[in-house]
Structures are given as structure tokens and as C-alpha cells.
Amino acid sequence: MGADPDEELVRRIGAGDPAAVQAMVARKLPRVLGLARRMLGDAAEAEDVAQETFVRIWRHASGWRWKGARFDTWVHRVALNLCYDRLRRRREWVTDELPEVADETPLPDALPGDEERRVSQALQRIAPRQREAIVLVYYQDLSNIEAASAMRVSVDALESLLARGRRALQAMLVGDDGDD
Amino acid sequence: MAEKTTKGLMDAARFAVLADAYGSALHRWPQAEQAAATLFAETNQGRAILRRAGRLDAVLDRHRVEAPSPALYGAIVARATADVRQGRRRRFWWLGFGLAGVGLAGAVAGLALVTVVNPDIQSDHYVMDANATSFGDAGPDADQTEEDL
Known part of the structure; x- marks a missing residue:
């Protein structure tokens, strides 16, 4: 750094x-x-x-x-x-x-132009700490070390939050066809 | 908060763990593992893992936040100007208090020194009590002979 x-x-x-x-x-x-x-x-x-x-x-x-x-x-x-x-x-x-547990019920398919609201809703439905990790790393482009520092967790804990959050979002937004 | 380092090659399991956490864009991956990850990304397995992670990324990218409005920008700058000016004024006053404090401490130290060096100096001031006036003691307990006349 x-x-x-x-x-x-x-x-x-x-x-x-x-x-x-x-x-x-x-x-x-x-x-x-x-x-x-x-x-x-x-x-x-x-x-x-x-x-x-x-x-x-x-x-x-x-x-x-x-x-x-x-x-x-x-x-x-x-x-x-x-x-x-x-x-x-x-x-x-x-x-x-x-809450630490996300509501992973798939969201209804979006109408054209409504995808943004669908993503916003999905982000609000995952656990706040998972959302925080994804927002910091994915949207704010903080490095893993900076994000872990901002969240006051270890890098391993950050990666766990990221993976759980992304899995929940995958289930809500992409469905099972995310797997090959 | 130590970062793992990958010296040499990365295996599929670690590559999949990182893709699960950070998504398909390698620039978001831990810096210490990017070189090894870039090599693995060229393999068929690597490409398949990134393609899977990329599906969610494509959806997440649709969430955009509109640029701040000029009104919000203006409100923050206006508040900032006031706060920063107030902060400077506050520092100025604290500096003044500090200087006054130093002066007061000097005076106290001087008085203490005089007391220690010459403790026999007696105060010759007159202690006024509640009944005293410039004409002398004219309070309720004063001589009442004139009033009694």
C-alpha cells in the first residue's frame, strides 16, 4: 500500500x-x-x-x-x-x-428496463454484512485489504462474506442456470 | 490482515474460491494472487469458472447510481465552507486561551515565588464586612444613640 x-x-x-x-x-x-x-x-x-x-x-x-x-x-x-x-x-x-440470514427467494423476472430495481431489491434482501462486503469490493473497487480494514474483519472473513453474498444474489437474480 | 500469496501456479479449487468471492474481473482479486490467476484463466477450466461468475457480474453491473445532483454538491460545499471557517475560528480562540493560560500560569508562579522568598510581608488591606460603609459601621448593630434621640 x-x-x-x-x-x-x-x-x-x-x-x-x-x-x-x-x-x-x-x-x-x-x-x-x-x-x-x-x-x-x-x-x-x-x-x-x-x-x-x-x-x-x-x-x-x-x-x-x-x-x-x-x-x-x-x-x-x-x-x-x-x-x-x-x-x-x-x-x-x-x-x-x-439479520445475518438472507432471504434467497428468487425475484420475479424483470420487465425490460426494470433490471436495476431488481438488483437493488436483491441487494437489500441479503444480510447487511454480505451486502457491505459486495458493495465495498465490487462497486467501490476497494482492494480486499482495504475492504477488510474498513469492515474490521480478516481477509478470510471478507472472502467468506463475499462468497455467501454472491451465492445469495446468484440464487435471486440468475437462478440455478448460473451453474454449467 | 495478511494476504495469501500464490507462488507459481494456482489450482482450480483456489481459482474457483476466488471467483466465488470476487467475481469474474481479475483486477478485483487479491493482488498477490493476480499473476497466478491470470495464467490459470487461460485454461479451459479457468474460462468456465470465469464465465459462470461473469453471469452474476453482468446483472450486478446494471445497478448504477445516478451522479450527485448540483444541489447536493452545492449544499455540501456551502456547509463545508461554514464548518471549515468555524474550525479555524475555534483554533484561533483556543490559541488565545492557550496564551492567556500561559500568562496566568506565569503570574501564579511569580506570586508563589514572592510568597516563598519573602513570606513575612503582611497584607495591610482593610476587610470590608457586610455592615461597613464608607462612613464607617452603619449597620443594624451600630450605635443607635442618634436614632434614639
Whole structure:
């Protein structure tokens, strides 16, 4: 893992440089929004999470120091925590725990143009930790080490979550014809 | 969080495990295993495993997130400008408090030093009590002879 590509920008934000603030928003907002959108499955909530994530970035930028984990990984961790706060709030009147078992019932075939909603529904039906692993590695393109660091699990545990999540998605979205 | 390394060739079982976890695009696979995986991907077995994983990838790729709206971008930048400015102001005040604290500590240390070096200096100040006025003791317990007249 080389030098952090965001380090200089973070330092300038800490010094109160407005141009650095705009550059950071342009660089990170699409990633944070994509993460929150896929974790929560709700556009409005994802925008709220994105705004709250940046509030935390501004608050901590001046004190942030590179200690092995990249700034981008830290931003993902912050956004994920905010997503989990919202997921817990949604379920707290039902149960205190987030489900670990996915509902793998196949989703109905999509009408043309409706595939995106079908994938979104499938992502919401798998266990949140599996979804988190898939979103980080597949959609956010974090390396396995960065994703494991953001999730605070081992690489082996990450691979297990990824495989279980993909199997569940395969059953819902592709069916058994995924096997040759 | 150590990464496994594959020196030399990769077997079909490990290749299938990685495809199950990371999908069909080798750039998402663990960096330490990409070279060996690339070699195995050229085999018939490797191609079949990647084709199977690629079916799910093709569906997952249909989920796209729209670009952030200009309104969201503007709201975040506006909030950031205020937060960053407030942060600088807060640092300025803390610097001021810090300097004041250093000055106060110096004064206390100086007073303590004078007390230690010359402890016999007596205070000659007059302690005002609750009944005292600039005209002397005119409180309720004062001499009431004038009022009694």
C-alpha cells in the first residue's frame, strides 16, 4: 500500500483551503453516495448520509494522520457507520439485531428496463454484512485489504462474506442456470 | 490482515474460491494472487469458472447510481465552507486561551515565588464586612444613640 493519494488534499482542508474543500467533494461525493445508495436502497437517505459523512470529514480533517489505513478507507468506514445507524433505526421496533440470514427467494423476472430495481431489491434482501462486503469490493473497487480494514474483519472473513453474498444474489437474480 | 500469496501456479479449487468471492474481473482479486490467476484463466477450466461468475457480474453491473445532483454538491460545499471557517475560528480562540493560560500560569508562579522568598510581608488591606460603609459601621448593630434621640 503506497502513499495516500488524499493526504495532501486532507492537509489543505485542515489548513482551511476552500479550493481543497471543493476538490474533496468532487472526488468523494460520487463514491460516498454510491456506497450509501446501495447499502440503504433509498436515494433520499443516501443523500442524508453523504451530507453527514462530509460534516465528519470537515470536523476531523485537521486531526487526521496517515497511519496505514488510507483516508478513503476511513471515509468508507464513516459512511458505513452512518448507514448502519439508519438500518438499525429502521429495524429497532422489530428487533435489536440486523439479520445475518438472507432471504434467497428468487425475484420475479424483470420487465425490460426494470433490471436495476431488481438488483437493488436483491441487494437489500441479503444480510447487511454480505451486502457491505459486495458493495465495498465490487462497486467501490476497494482492494480486499482495504475492504477488510474498513469492515474490521480478516481477509478470510471478507472472502467468506463475499462468497455467501454472491451465492445469495446468484440464487435471486440468475437462478440455478448460473451453474454449467 | 495478511494476504495469501500464490507462488507459481494456482489450482482450480483456489481459482474457483476466488471467483466465488470476487467475481469474474481479475483486477478485483487479491493482488498477490493476480499473476497466478491470470495464467490459470487461460485454461479451459479457468474460462468456465470465469464465465459462470461473469453471469452474476453482468446483472450486478446494471445497478448504477445516478451522479450527485448540483444541489447536493452545492449544499455540501456551502456547509463545508461554514464548518471549515468555524474550525479555524475555534483554533484561533483556543490559541488565545492557550496564551492567556500561559500568562496566568506565569503570574501564579511569580506570586508563589514572592510568597516563598519573602513570606513575612503582611497584607495591610482593610476587610470590608457586610455592615461597613464608607462612613464607617452603619449597620443594624451600630450605635443607635442618634436614632434614639
